[in-house]
Amino acid sequence: DEHEAEGSGETWLPSLMTETPQEGFALAVTLSQKGVGITQPDAEVRKAKRSEYAENPDSLIAVSHVIATHFQTVAAANDYWRE
Amino acid sequence: DEHEAEGSGETWLPSLMTETPQEGFALAVTLSQKGVGITQPDAEVRKAKRSEYAENPDSLIAVSHVIATHFQTVAAANDYWRE
Amino acid sequence: DEHEAEGSGETWLPSLMTETPQEGFALAVTLSQKGVGITQPDAEVRKAKRSEYAENPDSLIAVSHVIATHFQTVAAANDYWRE
Amino acid sequence: DEHEAEGSGETWLPSLMTETPQEGFALAVTLSQKGVGITQPDAEVRKAKRSEYAENPDSLIAVSHVIATHFQTVAAANDYWRE
Amino acid sequence: DEHEAEGSGETWLPSLMTETPQEGFALAVTLSQKGVGITQPDAEVRKAKRSEYAENPDSLIAVSHVIATHFQTVAAANDYWRE
Amino acid sequence: DEHEAEGSGETWLPSLMTETPQEGFALAVTLSQKGVGITQPDAEVRKAKRSEYAENPDSLIAVSHVIATHFQTVAAANDYWRE
Numbered sequence: 001d002e003h004e005a006e007g008s009g010e011t012w013l014p015s016l017m018t019e020t021p022q023e024g025f026a027l028a029v030t031l032s033q034k035g036v037g038i039t040q041p042d043a044e045v046r047k048a049k050r051s052e053y054a055e056n057p058d059s060l061i062a063v064s065h066v067i068a069t070h071f072q073t074v075a076a077a078n079d080y081w082r083e
Numbered sequence: 084d085e086h087e088a089e090g091s092g093e094t095w096l097p098s099l100m101t102e103t104p105q106e107g108f109a110l111a112v113t114l115s116q117k118g119v120g121i122t123q124p125d126a127e128v129r130k131a132k133r134s135e136y137a138e139n140p141d142s143l144i145a146v147s148h149v150i151a152t153h154f155q156t157v158a159a160a161n162d163y164w165r166e
Numbered sequence: 167d168e169h170e171a172e173g174s175g176e177t178w179l180p181s182l183m184t185e186t187p188q189e190g191f192a193l194a195v196t197l198s199q200k201g202v203g204i205t206q207p208d209a210e211v212r213k214a215k216r217s218e219y220a221e222n223p224d225s226l227i228a229v230s231h232v233i234a235t236h237f238q239t240v241a242a243a244n245d246y247w248r249e
Numbered sequence: 250d251e252h253e254a255e256g257s258g259e260t261w262l263p264s265l266m267t268e269t270p271q272e273g274f275a276l277a278v279t280l281s282q283k284g285v286g287i288t289q290p291d292a293e294v295r296k297a298k299r300s301e302y303a304e305n306p307d308s309l310i311a312v313s314h315v316i317a318t319h320f321q322t323v324a325a326a327n328d329y330w331r332e
Numbered sequence: 333d334e335h336e337a338e339g340s341g342e343t344w345l346p347s348l349m350t351e352t353p354q355e356g357f358a359l360a361v362t363l364s365q366k367g368v369g370i371t372q373p374d375a376e377v378r379k380a381k382r383s384e385y386a387e388n389p390d391s392l393i394a395v396s397h398v399i400a401t402h403f404q405t406v407a408a409a410n411d412y413w414r415e
Numbered sequence: 416d417e418h419e420a421e422g423s424g425e426t427w428l429p430s431l432m433t434e435t436p437q438e439g440f441a442l443a444v445t446l447s448q449k450g451v452g453i454t455q456p457d458a459e460v461r462k463a464k465r466s467e468y469a470e471n472p473d474s475l476i477a478v479s480h481v482i483a484t485h486f487q488t489v490a491a492a493n494d495y496w497r498e
């Protein structure tokens with residue numbers, strides 16, 4: 001959906017710190033999508049493919065795995081939001 | 084099954100802390116399902132596909148891998164429930 | 167084989183601590199199987215599929231990968247059984 | 250695109266340190282591409298294949314997973330850009 | 333090749349400590365094979381399948397990934413054999 | 416290409432320490448190849464297969480993932496080459 005501005009100076013990742021675990025999970029989702037957007041920068045192509053893989057269980061599980069990997073990083077960065 | 088309310092302000096992940104390892108494992112399962120629900124927010128579609136991949140060993144193993152990845156995060160967050 | 171009692175109060179994971187690395191590996195195997203059992207709680211279906219994937223090298227390698235991921239967690243929890 | 254000079258003395262990875270998380274993510278992308286370039290050093294072949302896998306959702310997700318793995322390393326190296 | 337004696341009291345993993353990184357890598361290979369042997373305990377079946385997947389590049393790469401995951405554990409256990 | 420001498424006493428991994436991140440990445444590549452060589456020790460077979468998977472984007476991405484996993488280990492061993 002969003003415009004991929006890899007080459008530009010646009011800031012999309014100012015920090016790995018989040019207020020809550022839930023925001024951290026949302027950031028992991030963003031990082032996972034960004035990893036796809038860098039290889040396929042055309043948002044139209046991504047959108048067209050989305051309807052395809054969103055109905056493929058194995059693709060959904062694979063996306064969930066990428067999110068899990070990024071969530072490890074974000075959670076460690078935030079010291080697991082321990083109080 | 085549950086209603087995916089990504090965009091809303093609903094809190095589903097208040098903390099990574101759990102009382103026991105077993106509750107931590109259950110949280111890892113929740114995180115793994117959430118990663119799928121974000122890409123396919125339609126619970127009906129997910130339910131329809133579930134009967135499909137739940138009989139596919141490779142899909143089941145892949146789900147187990149995602150859970151394992153999240154369990155690493157939850158276990159570290161809880162300092163492995165060491166006493 | 168075992169009865170999956172996810173919803174019940176049955177305790178199957180009281181601790182990540184084990185006496186030896188070998189017991190830790192066995193726990194990693196249990197965690198890996200639990201991740202499958204949660205998505206496919208019907209032990210009969212799992213048993214039927216087992217004969218299928220147990221002869222598929224790629225499935226066996228994938229199972230070994232999940233065990234490896236859980237073993238990382240269990241080993242860290244036990245401080246690698248250093249003396 | 251770039252010329253792969255594995256055997257030569259050319260320096261392409263002087264450090265894992267970056268100023269910002271976003272530059273760290275860009276470095277993770279570079280590392281991920283380098284891992285491909287080492288096995289297939291012919292930039293023409295890579296370019297030809299790119300149009301193929303850039304339209305394959307599962308390939309895009311797999312690339313995103315490799316980036317996530319490298320981002321873990323780069324983020325840890327930079328102590329998560331904590332202030 | 334070796335006899336899988338999961339149920340018995342035979343010790344095959346007394347420690348994660350090794351003298352050298354190279355022995356640690358060999359242990360990672362053993363752990364990776366053990367993960368396969370637990371799901372397919374019949375050594376004859378494993379041997380028959382081996383000639384199959386040993387000529388399949390994707391299977392070989394997947395085995396290498398499992399070894400890499402275990403090597404992370406073994407290397408951390410040995411504090412990376414730092415002097 | 417190189418002769419696989421697993422059974423022999425030949426030393427191929429004396430240390431995980433490297434002078435630079437780039438040498439560390441090269442070591443990660445070596446470790447990744449070694450993981451393949453152990454399962455398929457016949458260099459001729461590996462060479463024959465190489466031309467096959469080197470043109471398969473998904474295989475190249477999978478190789479890159481294994482390298483990324485080993486690079487995590489090597490980078491941690493070297494304390495990320497922090498100065």
